[in-house]
Every structure is written in C-alpha cells, then in structure tokens.
Amino acid sequence: MSTPQQVITIHGEQELAARAGHLFEGAESEFVCAATDVNTWSRPATRAAMAGRIRHRAVGPVIRKLYTPAALTDEEQRNHLLELGSLGAQVRICGTGLLRHETIVIDRRVMILAGTEVAGDREFTVTTSPALIDGVYALFEATWEAAAELTAYLRREPPQVDVEGRRILRALGEGLTDEVAARRLGLSLRTYRRRVAELMRLLEAESRFQAGVQAGALGLTS
Amino acid sequence: MSTPQQVITIHGEQELAARAGHLFEGAESEFVCAATDVNTWSRPATRAAMAGRIRHRAVGPVIRKLYTPAALTDEEQRNHLLELGSLGAQVRICGTGLLRHETIVIDRRVMILAGTEVAGDREFTVTTSPALIDGVYALFEATWEAAAELTAYLRREPPQVDVEGRRILRALGEGLTDEVAARRLGLSLRTYRRRVAELMRLLEAESRFQAGVQAGALGLTS
DNA sequence: CGGCAAATGGCAGCTTGCTGCCAGCCGCTC
DNA sequence: GAGCGGCTGGCAGCAAGCTGCCATTTGCCG
Known part of the structure; x- marks a missing residue:
C-alpha cells in the first residue's frame, strides 16, 4: 500500500x-x-x-x-x-x-x-x-x-403565472374537460375559459397541445 | 503546508x-x-x-x-x-x-x-x-x-412512437390545426385524426393539453 | 388473377373549445 | 347615493376536434 x-x-x-x-x-x-x-x-x-x-x-x-x-x-x-x-x-x-x-x-x-x-x-x-x-x-x-x-x-425564464393560473394548468394537465375543471376550481365555465385563453397567450401557444408542451417544459403542471 | x-x-x-x-x-x-x-x-x-x-x-x-x-x-x-x-x-x-x-x-x-x-x-x-x-x-x-x-x-419508459408518430407530435407541438397538419404531412384529415387518437391512447392522455405535457416530457416534440 | 383483410377517406353527428356580446354585480371615487 | 369601470357569468354562434359508419382502395397471399 x-x-x-x-x-x-x-x-x-x-x-x-x-x-x-x-x-x-x-x-x-x-x-x-x-x-x-x-x-x-x-x-x-x-x-x-x-x-x-x-x-x-x-x-x-x-x-x-x-x-x-x-x-x-x-x-x-x-x-x-x-x-x-x-x-x-x-x-x-x-x-x-x-x-x-x-x-x-x-x-x-x-x-x-x-x-x-x-x-x-x-x-x-x-x-x-x-x-x-x-x-x-x-x-x-x-x-x-x-x-x-x-x-x-x-x-426559458418562465412567464409569471399566479397561483390560480398554476391550478388551472394542473387541471388541464390532468386531462379534465373545461366543465369539470371549472367546477373543481369553483369558477364559471366562461371565466375558466377566459383564464385559459389568458394562459394560452402567456405561453404563446396556438393550440392546447402546444400549451401543454410549453407548460410542462416550464414545470407549471406538477 | x-x-x-x-x-x-x-x-x-x-x-x-x-x-x-x-x-x-x-x-x-x-x-x-x-x-x-x-x-x-x-x-x-x-x-x-x-x-x-x-x-x-x-x-x-x-x-x-x-x-x-x-x-x-x-x-x-x-x-x-x-x-x-x-x-x-x-x-x-x-x-x-x-x-x-x-x-x-x-x-x-x-x-x-x-x-x-x-x-x-x-x-x-x-x-x-x-x-x-x-x-x-x-x-x-x-x-x-x-x-x-x-x-x-x-x-416513464417512453412508449414506442414511430417516425410518422413523431412527425405528428411535432406538428401538434407547433400548434397547427388538424387540417393544416394533415395537409403538411400528406394525410387525409380523417387519417391524421385516427393517428392522433392512437397517439393519445399511447400517451394515456384524455385531452390534447395532457398529451402535450406527456409528449414534451418524453422528448417527442422536438 | 381473384379473394380477402386492412387501411383509407369522406361524411355526419356530436362534443369540446373559442370568443363576442350583453346584463348584472361589485367596489371605488366623488 | 350616484356614477363608473372592471369583472363575472350566461348565451350563442362558430371553430376545432372526436368518432362511428360505410364505400372504396390497397396490398398481400394462395
């Protein structure tokens, strides 16, 4: 040794x-x-x-x-x-x-x-x-x-997403329909869809699939 | 020292x-x-x-x-x-x-x-x-x-996705509508939608958003 | 070459999602 | 208390997507 x-x-x-x-x-x-x-x-x-x-x-x-x-x-x-x-x-x-x-x-x-x-x-x-x-x-x-x-x-600095936005993205990530997710989060369907539209703009996505890829990559769905 | x-x-x-x-x-x-x-x-x-x-x-x-x-x-x-x-x-x-x-x-x-x-x-x-x-x-x-x-x-062992499947997932990841993507890939709209449905099953996704998260996580959209 | 199974593609009915419009509500300011 | 702006929520029209059905096409095998 x-x-x-x-x-x-x-x-x-x-x-x-x-x-x-x-x-x-x-x-x-x-x-x-x-x-x-x-x-x-x-x-x-x-x-x-x-x-x-x-x-x-x-x-x-x-x-x-x-x-x-x-x-x-x-x-x-x-x-x-x-x-x-x-x-x-x-x-x-x-x-x-x-x-x-x-x-x-x-x-x-x-x-x-x-x-x-x-x-x-x-x-x-x-x-x-x-x-x-x-x-x-x-x-x-x-x-x-x-x-x-x-x-x-x-x-890839993530866009600013508030708590509600994250909850919506998680609901989306679970594959829920807008109707089910809105009820789960205590929102009306119209308001839920307004929020989703805002998140789509924030993520610069043109489809829900694209938004899913981006949100997942930013760690916003878990 | x-x-x-x-x-x-x-x-x-x-x-x-x-x-x-x-x-x-x-x-x-x-x-x-x-x-x-x-x-x-x-x-x-x-x-x-x-x-x-x-x-x-x-x-x-x-x-x-x-x-x-x-x-x-x-x-x-x-x-x-x-x-x-x-x-x-x-x-x-x-x-x-x-x-x-x-x-x-x-x-x-x-x-x-x-x-x-x-x-x-x-x-x-x-x-x-x-x-x-x-x-x-x-x-x-x-x-x-x-x-x-x-x-x-x-x-999370990735599901087997063939070359066409990957092209479809990339098209989806670009936010294209089914009509535009089908034309891009030389498929009829019905066949394209058949393929997407198969991929959704493979990814065990219940919505397009959820499929996007999963496909992105598996590196199937880039 | 014919038969057969699988795949394709068009159509249609339905569901889900997108967004504009409008009435009502709420909170703030004067 | 009134007026105003912002937000919400319902409705409706439209777009996009989902899937069943059926006729046709294609490819393979005997």
Whole structure:
C-alpha cells in the first residue's frame, strides 16, 4: 500500500496563486470547474488574476464552467458569464443550488477543490491522484449533461403565472374537460375559459397541445 | 503546508473488505454511492459480503444509491435495485451513462473511490479528507437532485412512437390545426385524426393539453 | 388473377373549445 | 347615493376536434 500522488493543502488565495497559478495557464486540453457562483475568490484582484491566466484562444483548452442559478441573480455575474460564453467558454447552469465549493479539474491531471474559509482565508486542496480526479470528473460529467446551456437557460425564464393560473394548468394537465375543471376550481365555465385563453397567450401557444408542451417544459403542471 | 488526512490506495476487493469493510457497517447517518451499475464488485461473493455489511433497519443510515440507466438493462440488477428500494434505500437513476467508477461516501467522513482494474484486481482510493469529500459530495448532490427516482424512472419508459408518430407530435407541438397538419404531412384529415387518437391512447392522455405535457416530457416534440 | 383483410377517406353527428356580446354585480371615487 | 369601470357569468354562434359508419382502395397471399 502506498500513497501514489500527493494531496496537498494550501491556505489562502495568494498562496494558491503563487504555487498553483501556473496550472491555470498550463491547461492544455481542458479546464472544467463547478461552483455555486463566480465569487469563490473572495478577493476581486485574485479572481481577476486567476481568470486572466486562463488562455482564451481559438486553439487552447476547452473551458467548461458549471454554475448554479445563484450565479445569475447578480446582473454583473450574469454579464460576466455571458461574456465568457462569447469568448468561447462553455457555460452551463445546473438545476440545483448545491455546488457548495468550487471544484476545478485541469486536463484531468490536476484537481483543485476550494474548501472552507478559515480566518479570512480559504483553504484549497490540490491533488493529482487519478482515482480522485476520475471520481470527481465522472460526477462533474453527470451534472454537466443534466445542466442547461447558459443562454438557453436564460431564455426559458418562465412567464409569471399566479397561483390560480398554476391550478388551472394542473387541471388541464390532468386531462379534465373545461366543465369539470371549472367546477373543481369553483369558477364559471366562461371565466375558466377566459383564464385559459389568458394562459394560452402567456405561453404563446396556438393550440392546447402546444400549451401543454410549453407548460410542462416550464414545470407549471406538477 | 501539510497533508491533513491520509489518502490511501488499496489493491483488490479482498483487501478492501479486510481493511475498510468495517466502515460499511459502521455507517451511522448516511451511506451514499454513485456507480454505473451494481457490478463494481467483480466477485459476487465480495459484493454479497459488502452489501450484507450495510445495515438495513428502520433506525440506521440513510442509504442513497445513484446509478445510470445501464443498471436497468439487466433484469437481475433491476430486481435487485427494486428490492433495495423496498428495504428502505433510496435509489435514483441519473439521465447519463457517465458514472464510470463507483464512488462511496460514508457519513460524509470517509470516501471510497473504485479505480481501474489492474491484473484482475480493482484499485480503491480511500480518503477522509474533508475538502475532497465535500467536493465530491456537492457534485453527488447536484447529480442526485437531477436524477429520477427508480420506480418513477421505470414507469416513464417512453412508449414506442414511430417516425410518422413523431412527425405528428411535432406538428401538434407547433400548434397547427388538424387540417393544416394533415395537409403538411400528406394525410387525409380523417387519417391524421385516427393517428392522433392512437397517439393519445399511447400517451394515456384524455385531452390534447395532457398529451402535450406527456409528449414534451418524453422528448417527442422536438 | 381473384379473394380477402386492412387501411383509407369522406361524411355526419356530436362534443369540446373559442370568443363576442350583453346584463348584472361589485367596489371605488366623488 | 350616484356614477363608473372592471369583472363575472350566461348565451350563442362558430371553430376545432372526436368518432362511428360505410364505400372504396390497397396490398398481400394462395
């Protein structure tokens, strides 16, 4: 039994930049990261410095960045990510808010995991262990596959549907006739049909089938 | 700089069982694993022995198992997973086939990653490093959230829809009237409506809206 | 080539859905 | 208290969809 490759701990972003910064610019084939948002680096100067070391060029590493929706609540972050995308990076948003610490894998050879913040500095774990890297990479890939591309994610911002609208869509999703659904929801048939017409306009649907596809895709029927 | 916790490598399932088997039965709060299928253990005896050490009881660790659809192609595996579910384990299927090596996290304290097979034996990496465990656990959680519960996944096996059926569903998804769609597809209105009725039965839908939700969810309209 | 079964297509009757119109109600403001 | 605007609900006309029926067509098999 032996420890094949070292796992080392680095305290603080400055030390990380000093000791592992070259790994960022040394990326040859691939650079992937998963994080809650782009604010892993607490010091903006460090963030700019680290980001600047990733080479954005036509022939360079494939850059894949996976964030949670939290990365989009701030307009500055959102614009930053859109700019990354226009520079050639692949950015996806996964459906959950559970990527707590940034995980970076470079060329599938080196992995950097941001840890907890201690006395104002963040702790990083750096490893070259293939087993650790492959295990994390597999989970990253699984999450990446399920995630939505950034611009597609932004485009599908659901229309504002109130509580009653959602109840109507759920009734529709159950296959009820207008008469049955209206009675169930305590509305007159005419009012129910008025509401359905409004929802059809909101969903930009020209038929009930089309409205069903759209409402289902927006998670409005469950 | 120091190596806070050891990362050790174990060769072979028997050695793993001998050195780390107690970790399986020592699980107190949680046992999670992610794998392509249940055949990580190449020797059935080892698999039975390891599985047997996980205590299935009302007050015991929460057991969460994440597999790819590959785990369901074999009927024996599928039945095994269904039995696990009925014994209280949570089993989910993620949409991708990319969980290459089994990853196990016990009580968020210990992580075991199965590695490559060397000379008939599999290599395992065992670590208690919190940073490594948290990084992997975050990605596991993200994948878990996006995955489908086992019985729900099995229930949603898409119905067999032929090429013409898909074209009809796409036409429906575009919001076309039956008359316009029938002409587009070179069918008479009666035949088109016959086909739509068949698809409605296949999708078990009682209205066009409901059919739209179901077809969209099954990826049949794009 | 003929027979037969399955599929097609037109028609019609019915149901469900769409929307305009209008009367009545309700809440708000003056 | 009156007036007004917005909403509701009933009715009706029309459109779209659903399905049964029947004649015709098509394709397959002996």
